[in-house]
Amino acid sequence: MPVITCIEDLRQLARKRVPRAFYDYADSGSYTECTYRANADDLAAIKLRQRVAINVDNRSTRSTLLGQEVSMPVAIAPTGLTGMQWADGEILGAQAAEQFGIPFTLSTMSICSIEDVAAATTKPFWFQLYVMRDREFIADLIQRAKAARCSALVLTLDLQILGQRHKDLKNGMTVPLRPTVANLLDLASKPAWALRMLGARRRTFGNLAGHVKDAAGINSLARWTARQFDPTLSWKDVEWIKQQWGGKLIMKGILDPEDARIAASCGADAIVVSNHGGRQLDGALSSIAALPAIVEAVGDRTEVLFDGGVRSGQDVLKALALGARGAMIGRAFLYGLGAMGRPGVDAALGIIQRELDVSMALTGTRTIDEIGPNILIRP
Numbered sequence: 001m002p003v004i005t006c007i008e009d010l011r012q013l014a015r016k017r018v019p020r021a022f023y024d025y026a027d028s029g030s031y032t033e034c035t036y037r038a039n040a041d042d043l044a045a046i047k048l049r050q051r052v053a054i055n056v057d058n059r060s061t062r063s064t065l066l067g068q069e070v071s072m073p074v075a076i077a078p079t080g081l082t083g084m085q086w087a088d089g090e091i092l093g094a095q096a097a098e099q100f101g102i103p104f105t106l107s108t109m110s111i112c113s114i115e116d117v118a119a120a121t122t123k124p125f126w127f128q129l130y131v132m133r134d135r136e137f138i139a140d141l142i143q144r145a146k147a148a149r150c151s152a153l154v155l156t157l158d159l160q161i162l163g164q165r166h167k168d169l170k171n172g173m174t175v176p177l178r179p180t181v182a183n184l185l186d187l188a189s190k191p192a193w194a195l196r197m198l199g200a201r202r203r204t205f206g207n208l209a210g211h212v213k214d215a216a217g218i219n220s221l222a223r224w225t226a227r228q229f230d231p232t233l234s235w236k237d238v239e240w241i242k243q244q245w246g247g248k249l250i251m252k253g254i255l256d257p258e259d260a261r262i263a264a265s266c267g268a269d270a271i272v273v274s275n276h277g278g279r280q281l282d283g284a285l286s287s288i289a290a291l292p293a294i295v296e297a298v299g300d301r302t303e304v305l306f307d308g309g310v311r312s313g314q315d316v317l318k319a320l321a322l323g324a325r326g327a328m329i330g331r332a333f334l335y336g337l338g339a340m341g342r343p344g345v346d347a348a349l350g351i352i353q354r355e356l357d358v359s360m361a362l363t364g365t366r367t368i369d370e371i372g373p374n375i376l377i378r379p
């Protein structure tokens, strides 16, 4: 068993253990992937101020997100097909987050359903909603999230139309996986994954069953998304969804200060500054580059969360220093899951918290509230 010390170790292991089509689905961005790369590169370019001889004993990474106490200001981001990285991945992720004391977000496009995850956990999780053309279906999903006592609805606004990921098309990425020669040869080299999947609670999109006729065999995710997702989505729909939901509403996929202002006036309890992990508009700003102007525009009116490129506790610290209330992690979670299942998710969360804690100490901060722009070196 290799020694795991960082998120990159988990990524390498996941790459060996997860079928190539599903690993590539997670580890890629749209088109040229320049925004995908910029998310991590721009975080790496930010420099922290090293401080010395400051008493940093008794540190704590505890904080609150939307009024909920958390062991660190990090939440697991919604990721589709999580149950394809490891059988029942959504349940494992939700249970790990619950034990760690941070929020887990279940995607509309998850394999395990809202009800599966609710039955396997004791604390509320967040549910992420995509807006589809069929509004009855949306209303029903919202009711199911309410019935499952989800504590926040994460409304994703940056996917009216799907950005193309070349690898998905080249790999013939489908659910279930299309049995091409390449896919079958690849699966043969990953028998443990296949065996676990035979015993999985579900092997297709749990939230869509019964509502969408072709859900059992979404042959081309891109074609299906084009048919179902609603390109007419507008702020009027956001207001309708807010009424239907009636609880805490997080608007995800905001990258422009103008949109952030509108989201705040529509009553967002929080927004997530995000470019969907570089999977949508290729050429858009990195999330971290977009963050400061958005904090300036709405930071006093709504909680500003951040995601995109977070692979370490240092990255979380930088986002907090630039005004984010918390960070969401997508791939860092998926790499842990694909590498080792539940222990891999535990490892990913532990690594990020320990790195955050040590980096806080080395910048002379003891609590999350003390973190501010003064710990950064201004270019």
Ligand code: FNR
Binding pocket: 025, 026, 027, 039, 077, 078, 079, 080, 107, 108, 109, 128, 156, 252, 274, 275, 276, 277, 278, 279, 307, 308, 309, 310, 328, 329, 330, 331, 332
């Ligand atoms: C995502 N993301 C995403 N977002 C969302 O709102 N609903 C979804 O179903 C998905 N699905 C999804 C699948 C995969 C494989 C990835 C990598 C991402 C975007 C996700 O919530 C988040 O914004 C990014 O993952 C953040 O970037 P990092 O942390 O992955 O770099």
